[in-house]
Amino acid sequence: MSESAECLAIVTGAGRGIGRATALRLAEDxxxxxxxxxxxxNADHVAGEIRNHGGMAEPRVLDVTDRAAVRKEYAGVVEQYxxxxxxxxxxxxxxxAPLVDFDESLVDGMFAIGIKAVLWGMQAVVPTMTAAGVGAIVNLSSPAAFRGGPGTSVYSTVKGAVTSLTTQAAVELGPLGIRxxxxxxxxxxxxxxRQHVSNATYAARGDSVPLRRNGxxxxxADGIAYLLSPRAAYVNGHLLAVDGGYLVS
Incomplete structure (x- = not known):
């Protein structure tokens, strides 16, 4: 894969936060x-930001938990580009929330977006990447997959599943040229x-990591850009921690 204007990347949840930063960074690349x-x-705004800076982007409104909708939308991208x-x-x-307070609707919702949507997205891009003989996928894991914390039982489960799915997919898809x-x-x-974590908690987190700051x-986005770049052409099945040293402290 080259970092040329011909390459195309899909970023989900790209309307704000890490997704927005990633979309902007990949457009720069x-x-x-x-x-x-x-x-x-949010999708329109981020796509507009990219175009205003000379990049190429278009917004797509999509429920990533809907397998059929994801397949149709991504097939449309392939048909167009x-x-x-x-x-x-x-x-x-x-x-x-405390483990005992999670009801079925909350668990189903978190599993649908956090696990199923990852699987549906991967399924939808594998055929075209296989045909090309090359492709790269980056999933979002979390330190919560490796360290427990108050109220994180379901979130930790979701990210643990994504982590396992990533390493398994690397083995299965690697022979097809897909990292x-x-x-x-x-x-x-x-x-x-910030809707779930207070400023005081963030301040304490920043002080506790070896680099003494929050990210x-x-x-x-810089880490994701690396994993998608030719510089990572031999990197497959890797879990890249961009955490200021939290996991090793």
Missing amino acids: GFRVIVVDRDPG GRIDALVNNAIWLKY VNAIIPGSIPTEGA TPEDI
Whole structure:
């Protein structure tokens, strides 16, 4: 895969936070970016940002939990542009609560966006990547897959599943020329995350990691951009922690 204007990347949950930063960064690297989000206003805004900076992007409003809709939408991308070179499965919905308080609707919702949507996205891009003999997928894992915390039982389960799916897919899809890796973001105060984590908690998190700061969406976008780039051509099945050293502290 080359970093040329001919390459195309799909980023889910790209309307804000890490997804937005990733879409902007990949556009800087020369990708045409399909900005996927369930909120049409956010998708339009990010695609507009990219175009205003001279990049190529278009918004797509999509429910990534709907397998048939994902297949149809991504097939439409292939029909229009003839390729999908990269997929970033970033979309997530989370809820922190004591383990005993999770009801079926919350669990189903988190599993649908956090696990099923990742699988549906991968299924939808594999045929065109296989035909091309090359492709790259980056999934979003989390330190919660490796370390427990108060209220994170279902979120940890979701990210543990994504982590396992990533390594399994790397083995299965590698012979087809498709690389599958995951990024492990550290403490990143995004708009969505701030709905669940207080400023005081973020301050404490930043002070506790070896680099003594919280990360930014751009830090994570840089890691994703690397995993999708030719510089990572021999990187497959890797879990890249961009966390200031949290997991090793």
